[in-house]
Amino acid sequence: MQEFTWPARSTETELALDLEKAALRREFEQRLEACGTLAFRVARGVLHNAADAEDIAQESLLRAYRRFARLRDPSRFRAWLVRISFRLALDHARSVRRREQRETVWAVNVPKPTAEDVAASNEFARRLHEAMASLPKKLRLVLLLANMDGHSLEEVAEVLQLPLGTVKSRLHSARKQLAEKLR
Amino acid sequence: MNCERYKNALLDAAAANAKIGAKLARHLEGCNRCRATLQAERELFSRIDRSLRARVNDRPQPAFLAQVRIQLSKEPSPHTGSSPMCSVTGAALALVLIAMIYPLINARQPKIQGDFQTPSIGASQSIGGTQPAYAVIEDPDVRSRKHFNRRFEAKSVIPVAPEVLVPPDEQKAFAQFVARVAGRDAMAEAVVSPAANKTAARNTDLPQVPSVDIADLQLDRAQRNEWTDEAGGSE
Numbered sequence: 001m002q003e004f005t006w007p008a009r010s011t012e013t014e015l016a017l018d019l020e021k022a023a024l025r026r027e028f029e030q031r032l033e034a035c036g037t038l039a040f041r042v043a044r045g046v047l048h049n050a051a052d053a054e055d056i057a058q059e060s061l062l063r064a065y066r067r068f069a070r071l072r073d074p075s076r077f078r079a080w081l082v083r084i085s086f087r088l089a090l091d092h093a094r095s096v097r098r099r100e101q102r103e104t105v106w107a108v109n110v111p112k113p114t115a116e117d118v119a120a121s122n123e124f125a126r127r128l129h130e131a132m133a134s135l136p137k138k139l140r141l142v143l144l145l146a147n148m149d150g151h152s153l154e155e156v157a158e159v160l161q162l163p164l165g166t167v168k169s170r171l172h173s174a175r176k177q178l179a180e181k182l183r
Numbered sequence: 184m185n186c187e188r189y190k191n192a193l194l195d196a197a198a199a200n201a202k203i204g205a206k207l208a209r210h211l212e213g214c215n216r217c218r219a220t221l222q223a224e225r226e227l228f229s230r231i232d233r234s235l236r237a238r239v240n241d242r243p244q245p246a247f248l249a250q251v252r253i254q255l256s257k258e259p260s261p262h263t264g265s266s267p268m269c270s271v272t273g274a275a276l277a278l279v280l281i282a283m284i285y286p287l288i289n290a291r292q293p294k295i296q297g298d299f300q301t302p303s304i305g306a307s308q309s310i311g312g313t314q315p316a317y318a319v320i321e322d323p324d325v326r327s328r329k330h331f332n333r334r335f336e337a338k339s340v341i342p343v344a345p346e347v348l349v350p351p352d353e354q355k356a357f358a359q360f361v362a363r364v365a366g367r368d369a370m371a372e373a374v375v376s377p378a379a380n381k382t383a384a385r386n387t388d389l390p391q392v393p394s395v396d397i398a399d400l401q402l403d404r405a406q407r408n409e410w411t412d413e414a415g416g417s418e
Contacts, residue, residue, distance in 0.1 A: 021260035029252070036251060040243040045235075054243050061251050065258060128234050147235045175198045179227055 028068050031077055032061060038078065038148075039085040045144035046089035047096075048129055056092055060085035079159045086141055093133065124182075131181035139174035146171050185210060186217050193217060197224035 039060045044053035064081050071080060132140060145156045146167075157167045189210050196203050203211070211218050349357045364370055 025255075025260060029255075032248065032251060032255075036248045037243060040247065041239055041241065044241045045239045050241060050243075053241075054247055057243065057247070058251050058254060062254055062258060065255055124230065125234060125238075128231065143235070144239055147232065147239045149236075149240050172195075172199055175228065175231065176194070178231055179194075179198065179224070182227060182231065 024069055027074070028065050035078055035081050036061060039081055041148055042082050042085040042144060043089040043092075045132075045147075046086065046093055046140070052092060052096070053089070056089045057085060060088050063088075079161065082141075082145070082159055086137075086144075090137065127182055128178070131178050134181065135174055135177060139170050139177070142167055142170040143174040143178075186214060189217060190220075193221050194224060197221060197228055200225075200228065 036057070040053055040057035043056040043060070044050060047053045047056065060081060063084055064077075071077065132143075135143070141160065142156060145151050145159060146153060151159075153167050153171070154164060156162075157164045160167065162170075189207055192204065192207050195201075196207065211221065347357075
């Protein structure tokens with residue numbers, strides 16, 4: 001019985017595909033240099049732990065790479081990456097919260113906080129983290145991006161594709177709600 | 184009272200970190216309590232901003248980007264077009280869909296299309312009943328299609344086989360006719376063929392059929408009286 005083989009691609013086609021893939025990879029690596037830290041910072045804004053934020057940022061960058069060829073407008077890469085990392089970080093925070101609740105209910109011996117936890121468990125920082133977590137997602141994302149270095153409100157509006165007025169009102173509302181919870 | 188009126192404006196001014204309006208400034212000049220509140224609110228907001236900025240502008244470890252690059256090198260290249268596997272799968276799916284839809288479309292067409300080369304003629308045996316008897320002329324092809332399209336028969340408007348309705352008083356004669364015609368295919372064809380074909384059929388040598396005797400209506404006395412009564416009543 002004769003074994004089926006796929007019709008072979010011509011050498012030109014193979015070469016063109018390889019070149020295209022190499023170009024895509026190069027383009028992504030250039031963007032990685034500029035946007036790698038952005039993905040980390042978005043995740044860090046949502047998560048309490050810097051190590052978790054690194055994991056989430058790495059996962060976001062890998063996801064972005066896998067779907068990079070499908071991105072029709074390369075100028076939207078930053079906004080796309082921000083959304084991916086924000087969503088992944090929220091999912092992670094939710095799962096961490098659930099795990100903590102389970103452990104609190106079932107654990108006989110609650111593990112003692114590590115030195116790092118003690119250092120991080122500044123009362124105000126803890127309350128701020130809780131207040132941030134209770135904010136609506138759309139307000140939280142504006143607040144995070146607006147507080148990042150090098151992000152003017154115009155840039156935030158551009159990344160989120162929102163009118164500048166909407167960004168300003170969301171930022172104001174987020175700050176007032178935070179202060180309300182921390183007062 | 185005045186303080187309550189300025190409270191919202193005061194909180195808004197602290198949250199927006201904006202300049203204070205003239206009216207509020209005048210009130211603050213004369214109100215120590217509101218001045219203290221504004222000061223506390225400003226401190227709260229600056230503390231929030233400081234904490235947020237410290238957290239959001241945190242930097243990843245220096246090895247972070249190098250680790251991402253290592254992970255990227257393990258990933259296959261992003262897809263740029265459709266693979267041959269995708270094309271073949273698509274074509275196979277299309278074929279399967281066509282194979283599934285074709286019988287459905289075919290079943291909706293009229294079912295009687297066959298020629299009547301070898302029809303078999305049968306008659307119902309319930310001659311003595313009060314209901315009109317009927318003879319069903321079935322074509323073997325029609326029968327096989329009937330079996331194939333059983334699922335769709337209920338919806339079909341066109342009957343699968345033609346029916347011949349016979350009045351009760353002609354049932355006996357019709358049964359005799361059917362008995363004589365049975366087995367004579369050419370005659371059956373001439374009987375059931377469409378009008379256009381009948382002209383041609385007439386020109387050929389049709390088999391001679393002996394005349395069909397239709398007996399007189401035999402009624403007993405009671406039936407005759409009943410018949411007479413009904414005829415008189417209707418006049």
